[in-house]
Amino acid sequence: MPELPEVETIRRGLSKSILNKAIEGVVVRRTDFRRPITTSFAERVLGKMVTSIDRRGKYLLLNLSEESVVIIHLGMSGRLVIGKEEKPERHDHVILSLSDGTTMKFNDPRRFGSVDLTRRRDLMEHPAIRLLGVEPLTKEFNECWLRHRLLGRKAPIKNLLMDQRIVAGLGNIYVCESLFLAGISPRRAGANIKGVRLERLVAAIRKVLTEAIEAGGSSLRDYVQASGELGYFQHSFKVYNREGQPCINGPLTHYIGRVVQSNRSTFFCSSCQR
């Protein structure tokens, strides 16, 4: 489901609903995720308080009292659902009961997501976090930095931007949208992006992500925010999922096309993106 804007939206929602509440009950109904949930998860989390919530790339970091951190990834289909104590539904894999009577349920049909636990001092060494690249909405992410990371890379820029070790948080939707806004072909080799293209790319990524966060992320299929509200950035897609539709830039002869790169659909306008 989620890329950076969706995870950031969820982070902000959770910061309103679960902060400073104690975890009074933990039910782990399944442990077989991409990375199995540690058997000691429930006992190590029980009784702790959620003190703050961070995000790193597409990972949510729930900081708990006593220096522990829950690391959550939502994979393709994961959700965090806040509600009243109810009986679990299909694919509710982890259920936290909080001190104000609400519950937070981790629901993930495909089980590509993960829930992990570590100590705060070990966070930066955690295998999921250690190799993550730059946060695209920080000052560190700029032309100089990106140019160095693209140096000598022959792979298509689409694939390189999807690589979490380069830029943390971009996924299929926002890479497609950013490349369209920058006017860059998704098939262009990374090393061939220089000068004005590089400037446009950095600016486009920042703009697309910022606007998507302001819109509460994108709601495809059944994705909802923790609060149950829908994000609405999907109405702003210029290319994603728009194969065959006219390009918004312009001449009626321009149409959005779809190609497959590394087994993922890429949507783009071959006239506007070079």
Added chain:
DNA sequence: AGACGTACCTGACCGC
């Protein structure tokens, strides 16, 4: 090192 393919899992949708 880096590029590429495949596996993981469930559900929705489409055509027959």
Added chain:
DNA sequence: TGCGGTCAGGTACGTC
């Protein structure tokens, strides 16, 4: 109605 095929917001791992 059912059945098979395809596709889906992601990442890890093996191979060349």
